Amino acid sequence: MNTNSKKSVVLVVANNKGGVGKTAITQILISYAVCVLGLNTLGVDGDRQGNLSRRTVKDDRVEIPSKYFPPIHPDYDENKYPTWDGVSSLASIYLKDQPVAAYPSYQHENFKVIPSHSSALAKIEMNDVKLNMNEDELLNVPSKFFNPERMGKAGFDLVIADTAPALSPTTLGLLRASTHVLMPFQLEEKSCEGLTAMLHCLHEQNEAKPRSRASKLIGFLANQKSWNKRSNQEYQREKLLESSYVKDYLIPHEIRDASDMAKIDTKGADLSMPFSGLSSDSILRDDAGNACNYIFKKLGFEKLVEEKGIKAEEALA
Amino acid sequence: MSDIFFGMEEELKTNTRKATTKRDVVSKSFSTTESLNFGNISKELTFNNGSEGYFKVRPKALIESIHNPRPDWKINDEWLKKHVHVDFDDVFEDSLESDCLVRIEETEVDGNIIEDVFFPTFDELDNSPDPSSKPQYEFLIELAQSIRQEGQIQPIEVESSSDNKSLIVLEGHLRRLACILGRVPYLKAIRNEGLHGLSKEEKVGRQISENSVRKDVSLWGKYLLVESLLQEHPKLTIREVSERLKLNKTLVGYLVKLYASKSSPKISKALELDLITTRNLGIVLGYKQISAQEQALKKILKGQYTLLCDDGEQEEPKAQPKGSGRTRTVSSLQIKSKENCVKAGNRLLELVPELSTSVSLSEVQSVEDMDKVLKSFLNYLLKD
Numbered sequence: 001m002n003t004n005s006k007k008s009v010v011l012v013v014a015n016n017k018g019g020v021g022k023t024a025i026t027q028i029l030i031s032y033a034v035c036v037l038g039l040n041t042l043g044v045d046g047d048r049q050g051n052l053s054r055r056t057v058k059d060d061r062v063e064i065p066s067k068y069f070p071p072i073h074p075d076y077d078e079n080k081y082p083t084w085d086g087v088s089s090l091a092s093i094y095l096k097d098q099p100v101a102a103y104p105s106y107q108h109e110n111f112k113v114i115p116s117h118s119s120a121l122a123k124i125e126m127n128d129v130k131l132n133m134n135e136d137e138l139l140n141v142p143s144k145f146f147n148p149e150r151m152g153k154a155g156f157d158l159v160i161a162d163t164a165p166a167l168s169p170t171t172l173g174l175l176r177a178s179t180h181v182l183m184p185f186q187l188e189e190k191s192c193e194g195l196t197a198m199l200h201c202l203h204e205q206n207e208a209k210p211r212s213r214a215s216k217l218i219g220f221l222a223n224q225k226s227w228n229k230r231s232n233q234e235y236q237r238e239k240l241l242e243s244s245y246v247k248d249y250l251i252p253h254e255i256r257d258a259s260d261m262a263k264i265d266t267k268g269a270d271l272s273m274p275f276s277g278l279s280s281d282s283i284l285r286d287d288a289g290n291a292c293n294y295i296f297k298k299l300g301f302e303k304l305v306e307e308k309g310i311k312a313e314e315a316l317a
Numbered sequence: 318m319s320d321i322f323f324g325m326e327e328e329l330k331t332n333t334r335k336a337t338t339k340r341d342v343v344s345k346s347f348s349t350t351e352s353l354n355f356g357n358i359s360k361e362l363t364f365n366n367g368s369e370g371y372f373k374v375r376p377k378a379l380i381e382s383i384h385n386p387r388p389d390w391k392i393n394d395e396w397l398k399k400h401v402h403v404d405f406d407d408v409f410e411d412s413l414e415s416d417c418l419v420r421i422e423e424t425e426v427d428g429n430i431i432e433d434v435f436f437p438t439f440d441e442l443d444n445s446p447d448p449s450s451k452p453q454y455e456f457l458i459e460l461a462q463s464i465r466q467e468g469q470i471q472p473i474e475v476e477s478s479s480d481n482k483s484l485i486v487l488e489g490h491l492r493r494l495a496c497i498l499g500r501v502p503y504l505k506a507i508r509n510e511g512l513h514g515l516s517k518e519e520k521v522g523r524q525i526s527e528n529s530v531r532k533d534v535s536l537w538g539k540y541l542l543v544e545s546l547l548q549e550h551p552k553l554t555i556r557e558v559s560e561r562l563k564l565n566k567t568l569v570g571y572l573v574k575l576y577a578s579k580s581s582p583k584i585s586k587a588l589e590l591d592l593i594t595t596r597n598l599g600i601v602l603g604y605k606q607i608s609a610q611e612q613a614l615k616k617i618l619k620g621q622y623t624l625l626c627d628d629g630e631q632e633e634p635k636a637q638p639k640g641s642g643r644t645r646t647v648s649s650l651q652i653k654s655k656e657n658c659v660k661a662g663n664r665l666l667e668l669v670p671e672l673s674t675s676v677s678l679s680e681v682q683s684v685e686d687m688d689k690v691l692k693s694f695l696n697y698l699l700k701d
Contacts, residue, residue, distance in 0.1 A: 206411040207502055210423050210430040214411045245408060 008151030009299050010159045011218075012046075012178040015185055016201075017194045018165035021223040023051040024265055025184045025255070026162040028274050030056070031264075032292040033158050034111045035272035037304045042102060042151065044161035045116035046090055046170050052162045053115035055269065057103045067118040073101045090170065091120030093145045094131060094138070100145070108271055125168045136208065138169050142177035143209065158299075167201060176205040178215045180299055184223045184255075187233035195220055195246055218298045219251040221291060226257045253291040258284040275310055285310075371472055373503040376496040378408045380478065380485045388545070389538030389589075391450040392457060392494060400442040403497055410502040418442065419500055434465060434499060449590070460491060461499025472505040476512060487512060522563040536595065537588045539564055543572040571598045578602075581610045583625040592621055605644070658687040665690055669697060 013026045026043070033039040045052040050068025059071050069087060076086035084099055092098035102112035124131070124138075131138065151159050161178070163171040175181060183198055185191045199217070206214040220240075225233055241247045260282050264273050278285045289310030296305050381393065397403040402416045413421055420435040436458045439451045446454070473489025486493055487509060496504050534542070542562055547553060553561075559569040575584060575598075584601055587593045593601070593614075601613045615622045652658050662681030666673050673679055675696075676689045 203409040203411055203502075206409070210432065211411060211413040211421060212423050212430075214413075244406075248406075 006152045007148040008042075008154075008156045008159055009301075010146050010148055010151065010161070010177055010179045011182060011299060012161045012163060012174045012180070012215075013182050013184065014163045014171060014175060014202075015183045015191075015194070015198060016165055016167050016171070017185065017191050020165075020184050020186050020191055021255070022165070022184055023047070023055075023162050024261060025182070025221065025223060026052055026160055027055065027264060027271075028255075028288045029160055029182075029292060029295065030111065031271050031274045032288070032296065032310075033160065034108050036275055036292070036310060037296065037301060037308055038110065039157040039301075039304075040110045040155055041112075042156045042159045043105070043111065043113040044090060044146070044159060044174070045113065046121075046161050046174050047116055047164040048118045048121045049164070050116040050118060053113065055266070056105050056111075056271075057113050057115050058106050068115075069117045069119065070103060070115040073103060075101070087117070089115050089117030089120060091117045091124055094124050094141055095120075106271065111271065121170055125170060135169070139173045139176050139205075139208070142170075142173035146174075146177040148179055172201070172205060175202055175215065176208060179213075180216050180218050182218045182221060182295060184221045186224050187222050187236040187254075189236060192236050192240055195240070196243065199245060199249075216298075217249055218295055219249040220246065221251045221295075222254040224257050225254045251291065251294060253287065253294055255287045255291060256283050258282070258287070260284040372475075372506050372508060374473075374475060374484060374506045375408045375410075376493045376501070376504050377403075377405050377410070378484070379475065379493055379504075380483050381490060381493075382485050382487060387490060387534055387538055388541040389535045390453060390490075391447060392453045394497075396446070396450070397494070397497060399444050400446045401437070401498065402443065410500055415500075417500065419498060421500060434462075436461075436498070457491065457495045457498050460495035461501070464492065464495060464501055465499055469505050472507045474509050475506045476509055484508075519561070522561055535591055536568075536593075536598070537591065539568065540572050540575065540585070540588055543569060544576050547573070547576055565595075567599070568595050571595065571602055574602050579607065581607045581614070583611055583614055586625045587614060587618065590624060592618055592624065652687070655684055658684045662687040662690045665694060669694065671697065 011029070013022050013029070015022060030041060030043055033041045043052060043056055048068070053068055053070060054064055057070060058074070061071055070089050072086035073088055076084070078086070081099065083097060088099060088101040088103075092100045100114065102114055105111045105113055122128075133141075146159055146161075161174045163174055181202055183195065185195060202215060202217060222233075222237070237250075240250060260278050261284060263269065263277070264284075270277055274285060274288045293305050293309040296309070394403075394405065398405065401418045403419075404415055404417060407415065413423070415421075418437045418441070422433050422435065423430050424433065425431075439446070439454055442454075469492065471489075471492075473492055474487040475484040476487050477483070478485050484506075489504070489506070493504060495501075539562075543558060543564075546558060546561065555566060555570050555573050558564070558573060559566040562569070564572075574580075575588075580602065584593075584598070588598070597617045601610050601617070604610045604613055614625070618625070652661055659681050666678070666681065672690055672693050675693045676686075678686055678689065681687055681690055
């Protein structure tokens, strides 16, 4: 789908707490964007672990390396690009001699991926590469690359970036580049403690750019809500509502812990799985549908959501 | 969709000039600051040990101290909400959209984004602010513009609230208000947790000492501080009030007198409108009668005296009957020539022969002799 919009939405999914489900949420969002709304979508894997890349980049290698790096790009022509080794990743946007190429995904023409590269990103983040940039210039590189007008002209309606559980230069740079940010979290004390720090972090990146380009926080999305920890989780929610800075951003939908998540979270799983591959009474389908309807309305796709969004149960009060 | 990135790498990799905004002037000043520490979130965000270094604090998230040494200031958070529509919920102050009357506009100049701030004039403010707050509003605009242009020179001082959830301004209230008005996202602050044991007066006195090198508290403000202190501690002496509030003793004497004695309400009004000096305050309070005080005020203020009168009130204070002013305690007599001194002195010696014995004089021949005779005569008159 081409919305004829000149500007793309750049959504970054971030939280420096590990294990809250950033990659899983990113997959669900990509699934909704591509398969439900039909948006031309670019996925970006900003996590050196490469989990999103492993699950979405079309990869015929027999064994995917544990320290992830992408395969040779399918359009690579050695004769045409003699100085290029054929591998491209998010790290390439920082490097002078590397072109940046989006990789095709498994089934969908309207979804491409800029994958991660574990060692290349590590070198960049640890300043092990002669980039001749100061810290601020390094953080500005993703903003230049993922400029919403550029992405829009390139035909993408939406860019969704997964990030590492760390406030690394890559993560901070992606936050700075974003037009919108979503922060998944768990209703557990340690996870909740970090939310205000993330809020601070986002706004610090906003201060490095003009107000007209300030990133908007979609909200905090509670993920992996367990049935057997209900009372403690409700208590955590109440505590969050006491913070005048956090409460306005609590998304009124939660993703409950569900066994169906394992079906989605598999290499090569059908991208449309969360919304068409699960049974109609699937908790995950309902929760993901409600959350995505809410999120994509906030991203500016209200009409599309009204038209094509998932008709699921009413949101949590 | 194209593989868009091929061929675009040169554009991306060249070191283009980074877009700068006027906010960079503000942010560059903070390049050495430690962390963000703002209001309600502060306790969850302290990255250092909290006892040293600068913090960046969000001005809207800070709480004004109840020990505000500027009780004469009309502009506070409520005033800004009511007349300028400052949104105190927008703590982070990083978006263009706002209902605030202070507008921010971005323009691109040579590839750089420049941020300009436009302050409404006093007349353009909503809900008819009190005209007497105009000088304060204009002062805050000046301060806001200075902070935006030059950066903040001196950090403000903050401490934790008793419930440990917020930060309270100890010193720097005006800079905080200026930053809120000027839509500056954060202030540089130092945390001083060592003052929790000080009394209210000690904290106020400390701030007054600081303020004396900046914008001093007005006479009216000082009166309000004295009034507040005496309401709480009515038996304090002038010296004690002076020591606690770090105010000049003579001034405190006048202010205590104004508080404690029945005086014309026009004196307080003159103070509030900043119409009289400390010296003139002393002159006016020297009169015991209210009417005499008002007479003195009129003489000092001349045409401005009308500002103290209520509508319909007689502008001219009533003329005073003679002798109804200050109570006299001294009676004196002058003899203005040596000849008269000698003549009067010898006459006295004739009339009161005892005087010759007491002063050991049979005849007055000089003014000095007359002085001796008169002193002796006074003792004679006052003898039981």
